[in-house]
Amino acid sequence: MLTMCGSNxxxxxxxxxxxxxxxxxxxxGVIGIGNMGSSHCRQIAGGNIDGATLAAVCDIKPxxxxxxxxNLDGEFKTFEDAAxxxxxxxxxxxxxxTPHYDHPPLAIKGFAEGLHVLTEKPAGVYTRQxxxxxxxxxxxxxxxxIMFQQRxxxxxxxxxxxxxxxxxxxxxxxxxxxxxxxxxxxxxDSGGWRATWEGEGGGVLMNQCPHDxxxxxxxxxxxxxxxxxxxxGKYHDIEVEDEVFATMEYPNGAIGTFKAGTGEAPGTRRxxxxxxxxxxxxxxxxxxxxxRTPVPEHLATCEQSFGKPECWECDIPVxxxxxxxxxxxxxxxxxxxNGEGELVARGEDGLNGLALANAMxxxxxxxxxxxxxxxxxxxxxxxxxxxxxxxxxxxxxxxDVVEDLSGSHN
Numbered sequence: 001m002l003t004m005c006g007s008n009x010x011x012x013x014x015x016x017x018x019x020x021x022x023x024x025x026x027x028x029g030v031i032g033i034g035n036m037g038s039s040h041c042r043q044i045a046g047g048n049i050d051g052a053t054l055a056a057v058c059d060i061k062p063x064x065x066x067x068x069x070x071n072l073d074g075e076f077k078t079f080e081d082a083a084x085x086x087x088x089x090x091x092x093x094x095x096x097x098t099p100h101y102d103h104p105p106l107a108i109k110g111f112a113e114g115l116h117v118l119t120e121k122p123a124g125v126y127t128r129q130x131x132x133x134x135x136x137x138x139x140x141x142x143x144x145x146i147m148f149q150q151r152x153x154x155x156x157x158x159x160x161x162x163x164x165x166x167x168x169x170x171x172x173x174x175x176x177x178x179x180x181x182x183x184x185x186x187x188x189d190s191g192g193w194r195a196t197w198e199g200e201g202g203g204v205l206m207n208q209c210p211h212d213x214x215x216x217x218x219x220x221x222x223x224x225x226x227x228x229x230x231x232x233g234k235y236h237d238i239e240v241e242d243e244v245f246a247t248m249e250y251p252n253g254a255i256g257t258f259k260a261g262t263g264e265a266p267g268t269r270r271x272x273x274x275x276x277x278x279x280x281x282x283x284x285x286x287x288x289x290x291x292r293t294p295v296p297e298h299l300a301t302c303e304q305s306f307g308k309p310e311c312w313e314c315d316i317p318v319x320x321x322x323x324x325x326x327x328x329x330x331x332x333x334x335x336x337x338n339g340e341g342e343l344v345a346r347g348e349d350g351l352n353g354l355a356l357a358n359a360m361x362x363x364x365x366x367x368x369x370x371x372x373x374x375x376x377x378x379x380x381x382x383x384x385x386x387x388x389x390x391x392x393x394x395x396x397x398x399x400d401v402v403e404d405l406s407g408s409h410n
Contacts, residue, residue, distance in 0.1 A: 026116075026334050027055035029091040031082045031106060033064040034191070036120055036147075037097030039326065045072040048327050052093075052334045058085045082106055086113045093118070093143075093337060095330075099193040100125045100201055104133035107347070111140040118145040118333050121210040123350025125201030126384055127358055128377040134348045144347030145333045149325035150211045151218065151344050154318040155286050159273070160219050162280065162288075162316075169276025169294055174220055174248075174256035180267030181208040181260065188238050195238035197387040203232075203240030205357040209260050213353035214345070216248075216258065220273075222352055223248035223256060227370045228360035235263025239392060246360045258360075278311065286316040 028049075030041050037059075044054040057068045058079040065078040079085035086094060086109055093116035096106045104124045110117045117137070123146060124130040137144040150156060162168055181204060193199030200206055205213070228246035235242050243261035250256065261267075270283040278290040291298070291309045298309040328344065335341040358380045359371040365383045 025053040026337050027092045028052050029056040030095045031058045032098035033059040040095050043327050045074050049330045055090050056085050058082050104129040107133050108136040111136045116143040116337050120147050122354050126381050127355050128381050130351050143336045145343045146345050146347045146350045148214045148345035149329045152325045152328045158318040171254045171275055173274040175272040176258045177268045177270045178212045178260045179264040180269040181262045182265045182267055183262040195240050197391045203242050204260050204262050213356045217352040223250045225249050225370045225372045226359040228363040229368050230364035286318050288314045288316050
């Protein structure tokens with residue numbers, strides 16, 4: 001006789017069994033064995049993620065499943081249908097590493113099956129679908145994480161600590177140049193979903209910059225409005241943006257600028273933050289020019305026309321992060337499933353960075369006009385659908401390949 005353990009008897013009884021004893025191994029399935037999915041499979045199958053075992057993999061292409069059988073250690077099942085894999089009873093958790101549009105519906109299905117979910121970035125393509133995913137996550141009691149591995153960077157964590165502590169006073173200006181994402185035409189031709197409105201929903205903002213935009217909102221909060229100019233196919237034979245210039249206004253009057261692109265070599269990765277008590281620059285290391293007197297105070301009280309506040313130039317020690325950033329996200333996901341520690345980034349955290357990307361595109365689609373935040377979700381969705389209907393990207397010849405991404409992460 002089946003004991004009733006809640007509104008969903010099977011799921012609730014399974015949960016009760018899990019509560020009675022801690023899992024020795026979290027059984028993980030990976031959906032999508034492309035570049036990132038294959039990397040996650042290697043991490044788990046290779047024994048690099050404590051407390052996790054690779055139980056199943058899924059891809060719609062039989063040749064990817066054959067690759068998994070030939071290259072991954074251990075015993076695992078293979079599936080061509082993600083829903084079938086998630087309903088199989090073989091898993092405790094699922095990692096979603098598919099094209100962007102699929103992230104929310106697959107995550108929602110995972111929650112419905114009682115699975116813990118980790119999704120690759122971005123959380124989705126448009127904010128409306130991500131809000132639906134976040135609602136499903138909130139209604140479940142499952143762990144929901146997103147692969148924002150840059151939050152593990154020692155330099156970023158030190159920068160956040162300096163800003164949050166009030167050490168530097170109020171934020172006044174942000175300038176971020178992120179053009180070290182150089183990509184060849186071969187890269188864009190390596191998958192039929194890449195660099196199309198229908199397959200990817202955008203270019204540099206959707207593929208390379210979710211990490212940067214997550215850092216923007218994680219470090220500095222959300223702006224009140226955004227204005228951007230996007231260049232579509234400036235350097236490559238693609239229909240989506242491969243260069244972006246954006247301006248952001250913050251509630252306290254601070255101004256932020258953001259430039260990103262995939263066509264510069266050598267590219268630049270530089271973040272400059274000006275506050276009341278000095279300027280931080282992160283380019284390789286982290287450097288601070290500390291104003292002995294707060295700049296607004298000096299401006300108002302100095303009795304010399306060309307006087308300047310005394311500034312101290314300091315190299316900020318940031319320490320080192322040990323091991324792989326991706327592995328740290330995966331390890332902490334597994335630990336959180338077992339009630340130990342905190343996630344690097346909650347899945348719900350993917351909404352704000354996506355809202356910035358959507359706002360930049362919407363500004364470009366509306367004659368570079370200012371876009372207020374919170375975003376008009378429906379307006380962005382309608383404008384995106386217009387571009388999907390007019391898309392010509394699917395006619396481009398593609399070379400379906402899987403490559404080692406170890407050198408591609410900034």
